[in-house]
Amino acid sequence: MKAKFRFILAAGVLGLLMTGPFALTALLLCADAKDAERAAFAEFLLPRLPLGGLMTLLGFIGGVILLRSLFQQYVHGLLRMAETLRLMLGANRNFRVAPEGPPEIRELARAANDLAQQRDELLNDVEAQIGQAKATVEEEKNRLAALMSELALGVVVCNLDGRILLYNSRARLQFKALAQGPTSMSGGALIGLGRSIFSILERGQITHSLENIQQRLRRGSAEPTANFITSTRNGALLRCQMAPVLGRAETTKEEGVVTPIGADLQVTGYVLTIENITRNFEREAERDQALQALTDGNRAALGNIRAAVETLIDSPEMEADYRARFMRVIADEAAAMSGKLESTMSRFADSLKTRWPLEDVLAVDILAAAARRIEDKLQLPIKHESQDASLWMRVDSFALIQAITFLASRLQDHYEIRELRLRLATEGKMVFVDLIWSGTTVSSETLYTWELEPMNVGAETSPLTLRDVIDRHGGEIWYQREKAAHRAFFRIVLPAAATPDAAVIDQAQHLHSDSRPEYYDFDLFAARDAAGSGIDPERKLTELTYSVFDTETTGLQPSEGDEIIQLGAVRIVNNRLLRQEIFDQLVDPGIPLKPEGIPIHGITEAMVNGQPRLDVVLPAFHEFCAETVLVAHNAAFDMRFFQLKEDSLGVRFTQPVLDTLLLSAVIHPNQESHRLESIAERLGINVIGRHTALGDAFVTGEVFLKMIPLLADMGIVTLRQALDAAQKTYFARVKY
Amino acid sequence: MSHRILIVDDEPNIVISLEYLMKKEGFEIAVATDGDAALRLASEFRPDLILLDVMMPKKSGFEVCESLRANPALVDVKIIMLTAKGRETEVTKGLALGANAYITKPFSTKDLVVQIKSLLE
Numbered sequence: 001m002k003a004k005f006r007f008i009l010a011a012g013v014l015g016l017l018m019t020g021p022f023a024l025t026a027l028l029l030c031a032d033a034k035d036a037e038r039a040a041f042a043e044f045l046l047p048r049l050p051l052g053g054l055m056t057l058l059g060f061i062g063g064v065i066l067l068r069s070l071f072q073q074y075v076h077g078l079l080r081m082a083e084t085l086r087l088m089l090g091a092n093r094n095f096r097v098a099p100e101g102p103p104e105i106r107e108l109a110r111a112a113n114d115l116a117q118q119r120d121e122l123l124n125d126v127e128a129q130i131g132q133a134k135a136t137v138e139e140e141k142n143r144l145a146a147l148m149s150e151l152a153l154g155v156v157v158c159n160l161d162g163r164i165l166l167y168n169s170r171a172r173l174q175f176k177a178l179a180q181g182p183t184s185m186s187g188g189a190l191i192g193l194g195r196s197i198f199s200i201l202e203r204g205q206i207t208h209s210l211e212n213i214q215q216r217l218r219r220g221s222a223e224p225t226a227n228f229i230t231s232t233r234n235g236a237l238l239r240c241q242m243a244p245v246l247g248r249a250e251t252t253k254e255e256g257v258v259t260p261i262g263a264d265l266q267v268t269g270y271v272l273t274i275e276n277i278t279r280n281f282e283r284e285a286e287r288d289q290a291l292q293a294l295t296d297g298n299r300a301a302l303g304n305i306r307a308a309v310e311t312l313i314d315s316p317e318m319e320a321d322y323r324a325r326f327m328r329v330i331a332d333e334a335a336a337m338s339g340k341l342e343s344t345m346s347r348f349a350d351s352l353k354t355r356w357p358l359e360d361v362l363a364v365d366i367l368a369a370a371a372r373r374i375e376d377k378l379q380l381p382i383k384h385e386s387q388d389a390s391l392w393m394r395v396d397s398f399a400l401i402q403a404i405t406f407l408a409s410r411l412q413d414h415y416e417i418r419e420l421r422l423r424l425a426t427e428g429k430m431v432f433v434d435l436i437w438s439g440t441t442v443s444s445e446t447l448y449t450w451e452l453e454p455m456n457v458g459a460e461t462s463p464l465t466l467r468d469v470i471d472r473h474g475g476e477i478w479y480q481r482e483k484a485a486h487r488a489f490f491r492i493v494l495p496a497a498a499t500p501d502a503a504v505i506d507q508a509q510h511l512h513s514d515s516r517p518e519y520y521d522f523d524l525f526a527a528r529d530a531a532g533s534g535i536d537p538e539r540k541l542t543e544l545t546y547s548v549f550d551t552e553t554t555g556l557q558p559s560e561g562d563e564i565i566q567l568g569a570v571r572i573v574n575n576r577l578l579r580q581e582i583f584d585q586l587v588d589p590g591i592p593l594k595p596e597g598i599p600i601h602g603i604t605e606a607m608v609n610g611q612p613r614l615d616v617v618l619p620a621f622h623e624f625c626a627e628t629v630l631v632a633h634n635a636a637f638d639m640r641f642f643q644l645k646e647d648s649l650g651v652r653f654t655q656p657v658l659d660t661l662l663l664s665a666v667i668h669p670n671q672e673s674h675r676l677e678s679i680a681e682r683l684g685i686n687v688i689g690r691h692t693a694l695g696d697a698f699v700t701g702e703v704f705l706k707m708i709p710l711l712a713d714m715g716i717v718t719l720r721q722a723l724d725a726a727q728k729t730y731f732a733r734v735k736y
Numbered sequence: 737m738s739h740r741i742l743i744v745d746d747e748p749n750i751v752i753s754l755e756y757l758m759k760k761e762g763f764e765i766a767v768a769t770d771g772d773a774a775l776r777l778a779s780e781f782r783p784d785l786i787l788l789d790v791m792m793p794k795k796s797g798f799e800v801c802e803s804l805r806a807n808p809a810l811v812d813v814k815i816i817m818l819t820a821k822g823r824e825t826e827v828t829k830g831l832a833l834g835a836n837a838y839i840t841k842p843f844s845t846k847d848l849v850v851q852i853k854s855l856l857e
Binding site for chain 1 (some may be wrong): 745749750753754756757759760789798799802816817818820821823824825826828829832840841842843844846
């Protein structure tokens, strides 16, 4: 625009230069001459004026043509060259200016290329040295990665926000097996760097385990880890062990979660080892049944036999027909016992040993945690009375706290109690946990019904019943009244645990020991969510997580019935294209493919037959893209297809969308082509596997990553700035 | 006068022994085979002692025990719980709910008789 302005100005000046001196001379002569001379002059001049004017006009046109060619060659040529020079400066170091145009420009281009060459040599030298230094670090990281991928246990590392920073292939396989929906859907749709672990594991359980660990750390426990069992959405059982990741305290202003431990070390995240024990657990339950059948099942029969035998021995005077009845009892019960023994032994044979991990915990810790949870969730005041602080019990602490909270919420809902007291007592090898309230009495029947209901508190649901939790601990629960004090209580009896020996070691020594593995030094731990996990448009482009996608379709007219036949996507996290975190799915469009499209996308009828329909794929894709910014080339086209399906499929893509086509026009307004191939070539990206949805998504992703620093050079740093700039170009392009 | 004993159990194979044993000791006997019948007979038969099985269909021995203890007219009746489950927590529960003694199957008939007599003294 500016150049065009200057061109018009220059043409104007040229016009003035060509007519001005003549006109001025004529004016001066006129002013000097006498009337007669002036008339003669005019008489001589006027008829010849058209000729002069024509000559001037021709000269002017010639001048403008010359000017225009000079402008093209020098001004536009230099502008184009400046753009390519900027490219060499940033995105594509190997790019060189093509020497074209007039000799001076060509000379300038050659000089610039020589300079670039010199710079490249210097840079290569520096890079080689940096590369060498990095290689050692890389090697260590790779060794860790190899170690992790060999592990038979699933390993996931998270920061305190529950964002996944690292996972191994075993974890990926385990979660993939848990993923619902079509099986070919992106590997373990839910696990991925930067994704939230809470989509897989229950948030309450993680938070609770973290609290447990921090309590242990504060007490200086030698093993600050926590175990828990959790069930996933599709009913699988996972056994998890959580170990804290300790780091130097950064001067962060975090609320609550981060508790300083010892000399400025604090929990910055945690490592989860995960094992799918669904099968084991089924076996275990079977084994329990077998044991139960062998012991409790035979007690009654043995009791019957023993009573009968002893009666027989003690009663020699017994009549014959009575004696015969006693004998029959013995024979029947003995036969029944043998049969039962036989069948239980055969079932017992293939059961394996797995247990719900019951942990030894301080009873007061559990009550404190339960009290916090009840006050938090139910706003019910809690008082503690006569609690023996030295009592240990063997429990699944999460389930037990859930049970206590559940009882509290029921009491509050049905009997409107104002306050709950928690008491601890012990007898022999048992610990009593009492929930005491005054006034209202409850019937035992009520407790019996509560025992069998799932322990749901507010929006929090649990697959377990109170009875399940009690049985899991081999405990009991009942309702009792303290008439004199006008109080009543529920008593939960649990097995006591032996008080652990002085397992407490010097805390400082533990925390500062040299054995702490070095591989906790990933800087990913520093990444913390901004307020909430939504997409804040003021965040920097370099900080956001993206889903770069592309579609292949039956044709170019979504409104005229064209359909999506392939969806491919790849994630960008922390400025890296994660080639293993992909979405790659063929879709059965439900309509015949157009023959003219097949050579372009290479997808045939046979390939889409039997593939899932879009009503299955789009929701899965929507989940894959959750909490990320969408990126696509010519995104408006793909988004049209999605938007047409929004109502019928109930899936709405509300996140921001960035279009690499528009961004390219923002960065290089003077380039003619903004096709994906041209941009990739300009930015020095090798194009392979184009025209599959995933292949194009890869190229688009790489293009986008190269664009981020170029945009930053133009002052476009945040998401909002990028969206605004793209929109401006969009309107600019529409006007033309 | 002889003491009255109510036997509550749904298994005929143990009832036969208990019944014979108690008669031999000179007690008056009534038998109930479920929890509801036990509560009815407790009022009608007016036993001095109840042998109460825990595992029964419909109403468990625990529930019967609680109901018995809730009735002021039956405060003095002694209750011995018999169970095929030997867990300590259950024993504690039975005693907490008002049973006088708790006997786990299999048991010695001699011990049972001794226990009954000592409770009735």
